[in-house]
Amino acid sequence: MDQAERIDAVSSFLLQSPPGEINDVLNDVRNIIADDALLQEGILPSLREYNIAQFTTVDVPETNHQSIISEAARIVAEESEERFLDPRSKTTFVFDHLTLEASKPEPYELDTPHEEARVSLEKAALTYLASHFLDGTVSVFAPSELQEAFTLQIVANKYNPTNFWSGRWRSEYLVNLSDKRVKGKILLNVHYYEQGNVQLETTHNISFNIPAAAASAAPATAASKIIALIEDEESRYQVSLNETYREMGERTFKGLRRALPLTRQKIDWDKVTGYKLGAELSSSKGVFGSS
Missing domain, CATH: 3.90.1150.210 (F-actin capping protein, beta subunit)
Known part of the structure; x- marks a missing residue:
């Protein structure tokens, strides 16, 4: 498997990360790439997709509240730098999809009659x-x-x-x-x-x-x-x-398993070793017990 295929595999894992566990997944798959610079570059598109889809929250600079990173918040700026909007403070900012931090806040006038x-x-x-x-x-x-x-x-x-x-x-x-x-x-x-x-x-x-x-x-x-x-x-x-x-x-869930084993008696799990030993002794007696 070449590095491109490894990046694709890692990206797939990241997109399936459970809530709050994406850093754990990322740390677990670092050994697959064994090149942190290449890993960061390769997974950034997937991290961006994940953060937008999962409504990742971020502390808005110069405020005491958080805002949501989503497609609705994305601002198509004239420059190449992607920005996101916090409508509550009327601020746009740059969001780092790797560190999950906002920076470069700028005022943004919501020019709408509503x-x-x-x-x-x-x-x-x-x-x-x-x-x-x-x-x-x-x-x-x-x-x-x-x-x-x-x-x-x-x-x-x-x-x-x-x-x-x-x-x-x-x-x-x-x-x-x-x-x-x-x-x-x-x-x-x-x-x-x-x-x-x-x-x-x-x-x-x-x-x-x-x-x-x-x-x-x-x-x-x-x-x-x-x-x-x-x-x-x-x-x-x-x-x-x-x-x-x-x-x-x-x-x-009860329909997926037997309520009781075939003996119709509950197993005392503390005595499982004893059950096994007894079965072995009985087996030994059957083979060697008669003379």
Whole structure:
């Protein structure tokens, strides 16, 4: 396998990294390349793809909050340097996909006639985030000047390597006040790896209408009603997940194995060695015991 094939293999591993474990994966595959300079150069495109898809969060320079790295946040600048937008502070910055750090902040004027509505939606989303997510980040973008439409993104991470699990919640919604419609999805990834390796990766699509009265209300009122509808959808999904896991534990997993061995008696695992010794003695007696 040549170096190009090795880089492709490493990149594939990185794109499948569980939440919060990409550095662990990177350290594990360094020996495959054995050339850190070549490795960094070769995997940068995959790291960029991973960070954008996974809604990687970053501390925004000169602020006390984080922003989301995503396709909605990407600014197509005239120069070759790719920049990302934090709409909350109206700042753009350069993001290092290897070190996960932001630099070179610059002010950015959000030239859109719907900025008041965007800010109202952002404030309502931050209130929702504080109530339901222990460690989360939210960003609200206004990608369209022609329509009163906004992209709302939420990400929350929970890493617990001491207990061998990690998880990431991502949700993204296109809130279109012009069409009175919200379309979005929830993406959930959980990794549990104590004496094994189990991953859950699921996507749940959401779509609902915005009541006409809410869509035409004052920006703050409309934003509160829309976030309340999103909260209802996400709460229902959370409840459905809990019910699914309970059913899996009580029915599905039990159906994959025998409740009892063929003897219909539970095995006392502390006596397994004794069982084996007894079987060997019985076997020996059968062969040599008679005279």
